[in-house]
Structures are given as structure tokens and as C-alpha cells.
Amino acid sequence: MKITFYLVRHGETLFNHLGRMQGSCDSPLTERGIAQAHETSNRLNDVWFDHIYSSPSERAWNTADIIAKDREIRPVLLSGLHEMNFGRLEAARHTAHVEEIRQCRESLDYSSAGGESPAMMETRIRKTLQTIIDEAEDGDRILLVGHGMYQICTMKYLLGVDIDALHQECITAGRSMIPNGGIMVFTYEDGEYQIQQVPVEPKNFVYKMEEKTVHLYYVRHGETLFNHYNRMQGRSDSPLTAQGIEQVKLSGKALHNIDFAFTYCSTAERARDTAAYILESHDIAAIPNQDLREINFGTYEARVRDAIMDELYERFNPRVDFSDVGGESEEQVVERIDRILKLVVSRAKDGENVLLIAHGSLYMTLLKHLFNIYRADLTEQKKAEGKHIMPNGGIAKFTYSHGTYHLEQLMITPEEFMEVK
Numbered sequence: 391m392k393i394t395f396y397l398v399r400h401g402e403t404l405f406n407h408l409g410r411m412q413g414s415c416d417s418p419l420t421e422r423g424i425a426q427a428h429e430t431s432n433r434l435n436d437v438w439f440d441h442i443y444s445s446p447s448e449r450a451w452n453t454a455d456i457i458a459k460d461r462e463i464r465p466v467l468l469s470g471l472h473e474m475n476f477g478r479l480e481a482a483r484h485t486a487h488v489e490e491i492r493q494c495r496e497s498l499d500y501s502s503a504g505g506e507s508p509a510m511m512e513t514r515i516r517k518t519l520q521t522i523i524d525e526a527e528d529g530d531r532i533l534l535v536g537h538g539m540y541q542i543c544t545m546k547y548l549l550g551v552d553i554d555a556l557h558q559e560c561i562t563a564g565r566s567m568i569p570n571g572g573i574m575v576f577t578y579e580d581g582e583y584q585i586q587q588v589p590v591e592p593k594n595f596v597y598k599m600e601e602k603t604v605h606l607y608y609v610r611h612g613e614t615l616f617n618h619y620n621r622m623q624g625r626s627d628s629p630l631t632a633q634g635i636e637q638v639k640l641s642g643k644a645l646h647n648i649d650f651a652f653t654y655c656s657t658a659e660r661a662r663d664t665a666a667y668i669l670e671s672h673d674i675a676a677i678p679n680q681d682l683r684e685i686n687f688g689t690y691e692a693r694v695r696d697a698i699m700d701e702l703y704e705r706f707n708p709r710v711d712f713s714d715v716g717g718e719s720e721e722q723v724v725e726r727i728d729r730i731l732k733l734v735v736s737r738a739k740d741g742e743n744v745l746l747i748a749h750g751s752l753y754m755t756l757l758k759h760l761f762n763i764y765r766a767d768l769t770e771q772k773k774a775e776g777k778h779i780m781p782n783g784g785i786a787k788f789t790y791s792h793g794t795y796h797l798e799q800l801m802i803t804p805e806e807f808m809e810v811k
């Protein structure tokens with residue numbers, strides 16, 4: 391089992407600013423500390439976290455909350471992540487007990503001041519991480535938000551880092567060894583811990599996505615009332631028809647034996663209902679996401695397509711553009727597509743299957759953006775074959791591998807999918 395840990399130090403606090411010792415005691419984040427936490431959050435934006443744990447100290451908890459904002463997971467407070475106890479030196483000015491603090495800091499031992507010893511810290515760190523590991527799954531990415539001395543002790547006692555050499559290296563480079571908001575990365579694999587990145591300021595942190603293959607299944611919602619009456623349907627919505635329900639039940643049958651790690655669907659009710667039918671036999675629920683919504687057709691919403699086919703051809707080819715009528719441009723749609731795919735790929739682990747439930751024109755824009763397949767060309771091809779380019783309940787498949795997307799299957803009906811699967 392392999393787990394990747396991201397250990398972040400809290401942002402600057404009042405005591406940091408005033409030069410006071412701060413272990414078990416606490417003080418609030420300064421404005422600068424809050425800004426540092428936001429910068430850390432931005433630098434970790436591309437990293438999916440399966441779990442987030444924080445020290446119960448408010449300075450760490452507040453930092454964790456900032457990083458977790460807009461994520462689908464909330465921080466869990468864990469006492470084992472608390473900073474080292476400095477005993478009677480807590481809140482003392484660094485300039486008031488210079489020699490004693492120096493001796494304690496160099497030995498990482500504050501037991502003479504009634505605080506924690508190296509053995510106590512190592513035991514606590516190992517026990518805490520083992521508790522987390524016991525609750526984790528293979529491939530999990532875990533964020534820990536804690537403290538500076540905790541980072542140092544973790545490096546020294548768990549990861550075998552030469553702290554003196556690292557300190558000298560940081561002095562030479564003119565940077566802090568444990569910067570506020572600093573990001574440190576290490577892994578656990580088959581009983582062994584290994585350092586991947588010593589603490590660095592957020593601006594110097596570079597995320598390296600692990601090599602992986604992700605299988606993506608894209609399903610269009612079932613037939614709706616507007617589909618039946620051939621009306622434009624983008625951000626507007628209408629319910630699934632009886633035929634639409636049967637279509638997506640068949641989609642569910644076609645996908646029954648595929649183990650999906652997670653599912654995202656458009657926020658439109660027609661897509662959410664489609665997801666509910668498809669996932670009846672799966673032990674997961676779809677997560678609504680606005681980036682999977684259909685293209686906004688502006689004032690063309692709900693218009694009967696037959697009367698405006700020439701206009702629609704011009705608006706869909708060669709580029710989608712409804713921006714002049716209160717809708718979206720192709721650039722806006724592509725931005726949404728990139729955002730949802732980035733989220734999906736960052737969250738997925740190697741080899742996992744992901745289900746996306748959305749819309750027809752969004753699918754066509756995705757094909758053009760990822761695979762240079764144009765709507766007009768595909769329409770002609772499918773027309774010659776007597777098939778629909780994006781059937782209701784239809785299933786498409788593509789794969790992400792080594793930084794590139796590969797088309798495995800254009801959208802076909804559930805019946806066809808069961809034949810070729």
C-alpha cells in the first residue's frame with residue numbers, strides 16, 4: 391500500500407510575529423498568515439486529497455479550513471498532530487531565554503523545561519501516522535496541517551533527514567527551513583517512509599502528478615420532454631419522458647458490471663435523474679457539478695429546432711457561439727470542460743473508472759477540444775451510417791494516460807455498447 395502525505399505548516403501567527411515560543415499554546419493567524427494559507431491553498435489546488443487532518447490548535451485548524459475551502463472534504467482534528475510541548479518555555483520570547491532555548495532546540499529536547507522529549511515526539515508521530523494509515527486505502531493522498539517543530543521531528547525521526555545539513559543548506563540558500571505555510575511531501579509504502587520534498591515556501595512548491603491511467607465513461611441523459619418536441623435545451627430543463635427513463639435504465643444495464651470509483655453529473659434535473667437510474671445497482675451516488683451543465687443557448691433556449699436549423703448550423707460550426715444572445719462562447723465551454731476533467735483526473739487513482747453524466751452539445755464540444763473531431767464532419771459520417779451522433783442514454787468512453795486523452799469509443803446506444811463491450 392502506498393500513501394502520499396502533504397504536511398503543511400500553519401500560516402504566520404501573532405506569536406511568530408512577536409518572536410515568542412509557540413508549541414502547545416496558541417495565538418491567532420496574522421493577516422500575513424492568512425495570506426500565506428491562501429497561497430498554500432492555491433499551490434495545492436491541483437492535488438486531490440482523500441483525507442485532511444489538522445492539529446486541534448486553532449492556527450492550524452484555520453489554515454486547514456482555508457486550504458479545504460471549495461473541496462469536497464472537511465478537515466478532521468487530530469490531537470496527535472499538535473505541536474511539540476515546550477513546557478515552561480511556552481510563550482517566552484526567544485530573546486529572554488537564549489541559551490536554554492538554543493540547547494533545547496539543538497537537541498530537539500524540551501523535557502528539561504517540562505515539555506516533550508525526542509522519544510515522546512517520535513512515539514507520538516509514529517502512532518498518529520499509523521492511525522491514519524490504518525484508516526486509509528491504497529493510493530490515498532492525505533493532507534496534514536500542523537506545525538514547524540512537528541515537521542522537523544518528522545523529517546529527523548521518521549524520514550532520516552540530516553537536519554543539521556538541511557539547516558546549513560537553507561542558510562546558504564537564504565531561505566527558511568520551516569517557512570509558515572510551507573509544504574512538505576513524504577510517502578509511506580509497505581512499511582517504509584520516504585521524503586519527497588523538504589518544507590518549501592508555497593511559491594517554490596511544484597506539484598508532480600503521478601503517472602496513472604483513468605478510464606472515463608460519458609453518458610448523455612435520457613430523452614426529455616424538450617427532446618421529444620425537438621426544442622432547444624441547454625440551461626433550460628424538462629423532465630425525462632417514459633422513453634427517456636427506459637433508455638437510461640438500459641444504460642445502467644450496459645454499465646452494470648463496471649466498478650466506478652466515483653461519478654459526477656450535471657446539475658440539471660434531467661442529468662441527476664439519469665444518474666439515479668444508472669447508479670441503482672452501484673454503491674455510489676453522483677456528485678452534481680455545474681461544469682457539466684449543457685451549453686447555455688441564451689435566447690435560443692426552448693425554441694423549436696426545425697424552424698432554425700440553418701441558424702443553428704452557423705452557431706455550432708465551426709465554433710460554438712451563443713454569446714451574442716446571452717449564452718456561452720466555445721471558449722467558456724472549453725474552460726468548464728478543462729476544469730471538470732482536471733478535477734476528475736486529479737481525484738482518480740491509477741486504473742480507476744469514472745462516470746460522467748451530462749449532455750449532448752457539451753459532449754460534441756469535448757470531442758472537438760480533446761480529439762479534433764468536428765460536429766459537422768461527425769454528423770455527416772453518422773448520417774451515412776444511419777446513426778445519431780449523440781443518442782439519448784448514449785455511452786462514450788475515453789482514457790487519460792501519461793498526460794494525454796485517448797478516444798476509445800464514440801457515443802453509441804446502450805444496446806450497441808453491450809455488443810462491443
